[in-house]
Amino acid sequence: MSQATTAAPGAAARGRAGRGRKVNTFPLLAPSVAALLVWMIVPLVLTLWYSLQRYNLLYPERRGFVGLQNYVYILSDSTLQTAILNTIVLTGAVLLLSVVFGTLLAVLLNQEFWGQNLARVLVIAPFFVMPPVAALIWKTMMMNPIQGVIAWVTQSLGLGAISWFQNWPMLSIIIIVAWQWIPFATLILLTAMQSLDHEQMEAARMDGAGAISRFRYVVIPHLSRPITIVIMMETIFLLSVFAEILVTTSGGPGHATTTLTYLIYIRALLSFNIGGASAAGVIAIVLANIVAVFLMRIVAGTLERR
Amino acid sequence: MATLTLNGVRKKYERFDAIKGVDLAVTDREFVVFVGPSGCGKSTLLRMIAGLEEITGGDLLIDGVRANDIPPDRRGLAMVFQSYALYPHMTVAENMGFALRMAGVAKAEIATKVGEAARILQLEKLLDRRPGKLSGGQRQRVAIGRAIVRNPKAFLFDEPLSNLDAALRVQMRIELARLHQELNATMIYVTHDQVEAMTMADRIVVLNAGKLEQVGSPLELYHNPANIFVAGFIGAPKMNLVDAKVAAASAGETRLDLGDGGGVVLPGAEAGLAPGSPVVLGLRPETLSFAATGPFRGIVRVIEHLGGESLYYLERAGGDTMVVKTGEAVFARLGESVSLTVRTERASLFTADGKAIGLRRDNPARAVA
Known part of the structure; x- marks a missing residue:
């Protein structure tokens, strides 16, 4: 009995001393490491492997290792440059639109007015519409030159109808994607606005700052961090925009709205060229990582400035 | 520097009256403390003087001029907030010079005035730091510095010491009293702490449920309370x-x-x-x-x-x-x-x-x- 009671503190002391050194963490880490392996590394390695193969589903018998030929072919194809440019234009434009309108809407919705809650829900609603549906709504209900709402409005004003997807394909895609992503920016920035110290705005009022100065010197600096978060999050998703293009323009006319993602789709599922698509995918991964490095730098920078 | 006169000042919200008619004359260079339990309307009254809350009845006169409809920045008053309300992305110097910058004052003059205020508050070494890197007491001093730089007619303090720990509070209390002498300014100070009121005030205004209970010097209130409320509120125990x-x-x-x-x-x-x-x-x-x-x-x-x-x-x-x-x-x-x-x-x-x-x-x- 006495032995048991005296042994207990000793055991506890040993346990304390051994913490962090003796505990085997492998079983605890293994599940997540395994999941990462299955979900990330395996597809990545497979993609790399396929990108070095001649592998076209239409000619399954002509398979074999071709080295970097797929890359050489893709990089010398002008479609890739168009696709990269289109991706940059689409991502940049939507980022710009969603940050500008997101900020303005957040500031507006942060004011007290009648029906504020309903307005907030309505503004955020487009975010919950899935991309193919959103694209279909815009294609058939809004931008259709015959029965679309926009055409009806412009025609009532005597301006005639615009064939959006024919004449302004990239602009149309940008409008649709921005419509979906402005709510996300608004949501993030609105919550940030709500954490803005009330007394800071009042202090600025006492200091003689008008509405515009308060926006510029108090609101914008306060929002700078959430804005970088919005840019980072949206970039991740905007680089992989696909459904909107598939449903509306199918990458055309010509290659006017073919982005990197869409190019991979064309290669893989329209030309059945798995090898070429994989090579394009690897290039996309490299480009996305370059963007990610810059983004992380920006985010780290804004964090440091506090 | 300034006198403030309140004639039957009222604040009516939809449901209730926050301030039920306050008459008060603050003389030049006086240190007046508004004191009362939470919810008595003391902060509301201060904010009405500052111009941050609308006055729904009665008149506010600053130096004899009706100021009810003058916007807050043109009243010539400076306010120190409970949360300090410093601009987190600006340095101490930028914080203190912000009002002058908004008023379009030349950079050299801003620097001189900020330097002067920093000297009074012993903030010279901190001028290019950001508020996030400062201690509570230092932030408090920056907030006061921001007020000093504007050279206001009167200073308004809204519970400025309530976020500080006990030792620092006593120290800042003494510093504020010193500042009042050094700046020779009219000051209105809101607190729920009767010790702060007793130690700093020339005159204490005891508020309860939106009404003045008594106005007088600390010792007058202590020895001759006008009613049981004041008697119970002033003095500890x-x-x-x-x-x-x-x-x-x-x-x-x-x-x-x-x-x-x-x-x-x-x-x-x-x-x-x-x-x-x-x-x-x-x-x-x-x-x-x-x-x-x-x-x-x-x-x-x-x-x-x-x-x-x-x-x-x-x-x-x-x-x-x-x-x-x-x-x-x-x-x-x-x-x-x-x-x-x-x-x-x-x-x-x-x-x-x-x-x-x-x-x-x-x-x-x-x-x-």
Whole structure:
């Protein structure tokens, strides 16, 4: 009995001393490491492997290792440059639109007015519409030159109808994607606005700052961090925009709205060229990582400035 | 620098009246403290003076000019907020110079004025830091510096010390008093802490439920509270309030019956006091002392030794608690049954509905001073 009671503190002391050194963490880490392996590394390695193969589903018998030929072919194809440019234009434009309108809407919705809650829900609603549906709504209900709402409005004003997807394909895609992503920016920035110290705005009022100065010197600096978060999050998703293009323009006319993602789709599922698509995918991964490095730098920078 | 006059100032919200008509004249270079329990409207009143809340009735005059409709930045007042409200992305110097920058003052002049304020507040070494890197006391000083730089007609403080720890609060209190002398400025200061009010104010304004309860110098309020609310709010530990009945009121003295057989004779008389009318006797803890016999009897329940002084909490027969403040010597033990006498010339008397009865002679503390 006495032995048991005296042994207990000793055991506890040993346990304390051994913490962090003796505990085997492998079983605890293994599940997540395994999941990462299955979900990330395996597809990545497979993609790399396929990108070095001649592998076209239409000619399954002509398979074999071709080295970097797929890359050489893709990089010398002008479609890739168009696709990269289109991706940059689409991502940049939507980022710009969603940050500008997101900020303005957040500031507006942060004011007290009648029906504020309903307005907030309505503004955020487009975010919950899935991309193919959103694209279909815009294609058939809004931008259709015959029965679309926009055409009806412009025609009532005597301006005639615009064939959006024919004449302004990239602009149309940008409008649709921005419509979906402005709510996300608004949501993030609105919550940030709500954490803005009330007394800071009042202090600025006492200091003689008008509405515009308060926006510029108090609101914008306060929002700078959430804005970088919005840019980072949206970039991740905007680089992989696909459904909107598939449903509306199918990458055309010509290659006017073919982005990197869409190019991979064309290669893989329209030309059945798995090898070429994989090579394009690897290039996309490299480009996305370059963007990610810059983004992380920006985010780290804004964090440091506090 | 400035006088402020409030004539019947009111604040009406949809559901209730926050400020129910306040008349007050703040003279030049005065340090006025608004004090009251939370929700009494003291901050609202300050914000109305600042221009951050609309005045819904009455007039606010600054230097004799009606200022009700003048926007906050043109009233020439500067405010120090409870949360300091510093701009987190600006350096200390930028924070302090922001108002001047907004007013379009030249950069060199801003730098001079910021430097001057930084010297007064000993912030010179911190000028290019951001608020996030400062301690609570330093942030507080930056907030004050931001006010000083504007060279305002009057300073408004909204509970500026409530976010500081106790030691720093005492230090900042002294610093604020020093600043008031150095800047020679009119200051209005809001607090719920009566110690801050007592130590800093030239005049204290006691507010309760949107009304002025009493306005006067700290000692005036302490010795001659106008009603039970002020008597209970000013002074720590609180004034003892004892229910009593008038036994007899003759020329020169008033005899009170305490109900438990004890009685007290107060010097001075008041014509309206009929025998038998209920009154409340107000006794400051330091005016009570232990004695072999005395009008108040009770059992010692709690003793707090504070070093230089001790507080004894007594339970009287009816269950009421009385507090006695004594020197550091031990006068009684826990559970002991004791008697108390009182310096009757320092006692206050109130009617049953809380108004002070003017038995009072002159102010004893004034007589000494």
